[in-house]
Amino acid sequence: MRQTLVAAEVYDRLQRAMASDPEGFCDLYRDYLSDARLTLSQLYLACHGRNSDELRAKAHYLKSSSLVLGVSAIADLCADIEDCSAEIEFAAVSKKLGKLTQLLNRVQSELEQKLGPRVVPAAA
Numbered sequence: 060m061r062q063t064l065v066a067a068e069v070y071d072r073l074q075r076a077m078a079s080d081p082e083g084f085c086d087l088y089r090d091y092l093s094d095a096r097l098t099l100s101q102l103y104l105a106c107h108g109r110n111s112d113e114l115r116a117k118a119h120y121l122k123s124s125s126l127v128l129g130v131s132a133i134a135d136l137c138a139d140i141e142d143c144s145a146e147i148e149f150a151a152v153s154k155k156l157g158k159l160t161q162l163l164n165r166v167q168s169e170l171e172q173k174l175g176p177r178v179v180p181a182a183a
Contacts, residue, residue: 069129
């Protein structure tokens with residue numbers, strides 16, 4: 060069985076806290092996915108532009124929002140990107156961004172299975 064990427068205890072706690080607003084709960088994760096995609100694009104731009112400060116800031120931002128919603132695999136990878144950007148290892152960051160893209164796709168699939176297609180953000 061495949062390991063889940065969204066921590067069940069965080070997901071369940073948030074779901075209970077928002078039990079009176081199930082649509083809002085779905086919106087919370089949809090907004091996360093939408094924002095994560097935007098941040099991922101900004102990370103790619105910062106990497107290609109060799110802007111280590113922007114790279115570090117955006118990786119930190121995505122790490123924080125991922126931790127809040129229980130997506131620790133993305134948070135951990137963002138922490139690695141922060142470390143690489145501090146060392147100005149843009150080739151390593153580029154590889155990690157590819158892995159981050161794959162992880163985000165898996166998180167989206169997992170959330171879609173749990174919450175239905177409404178959780179998938181509209182294409183930008």
